Amino acid sequence: MRVDQLSKHDQELITLARAARERAYAPYSKYKVGAALRTRGGQVFTGCNVENALYPLCTCAERTAVVKAVSEGQSEIEAVAVVTGNGGSPCGSCRQVIYEFSPTARVLMGDLEGNVRQMLITELLPDAFGPQDLPIE
Numbered sequence: 001m002r003v004d005q006l007s008k009h010d011q012e013l014i015t016l017a018r019a020a021r022e023r024a025y026a027p028y029s030k031y032k033v034g035a036a037l038r039t040r041g042g043q044v045f046t047g048c049n050v051e052n053a054l055y056p057l058c059t060c061a062e063r064t065a066v067v068k069a070v071s072e073g074q075s076e077i078e079a080v081a082v083v084t085g086n087g088g089s090p091c092g093s094c095r096q097v098i099y100e101f102s103p104t105a106r107v108l109m110g111d112l113e114g115n116v117r118q119m120l121i122t123e124l125l126p127d128a129f130g131p132q133d134l135p136i137e
């Protein structure tokens with residue numbers, strides 16, 4: 001679908017993710033990613049990918065945003081938008097991290113031409129391993 005077919009709230013998330021993408025530090029891959037999430041309480045947190053000369057230390061945009069939210073005491077994600085140059089979807093690690101806090105989250109994936117796809121985190125990560133699988137003491 002096109003970005004203008006989204007609700008105003010979701011359009012705002014895409015706009016913020018796109019702006020966050022401009023702040024990406026991606027000198028190695030050159031693949032810039034921006035993310036913006038809205039919590040159930042209506043707060044918005046953004047993130048970008050932050051790479052490192054020691055490649056495995058690269059941090060994805062989605063996890064930057066989730067860590068910012070959780071560290072501010074906001075962990076219930078209603079929706080998260082991810083914007084890349086080609087509309088790519090979140091990596092497996094980011095799917096797992098989003099699921100940890102919000103198994104009902106919606107994920108919007110946008111490109112720079114205004115195309116957007118929407119999926120539930122449970123569609124992106126079916127039969128997920130999560131907090132429910134660990135024994136309660």
Ligand code: THU
Nearest residue numbers: 029031033049058060061090091
């Ligand atoms: N990247 C993200 O930020 N999010 C994803 O879900 C996929 C990959 C970043 C990590 C790295 O900086 C670059 O994109 C290439 O993998």
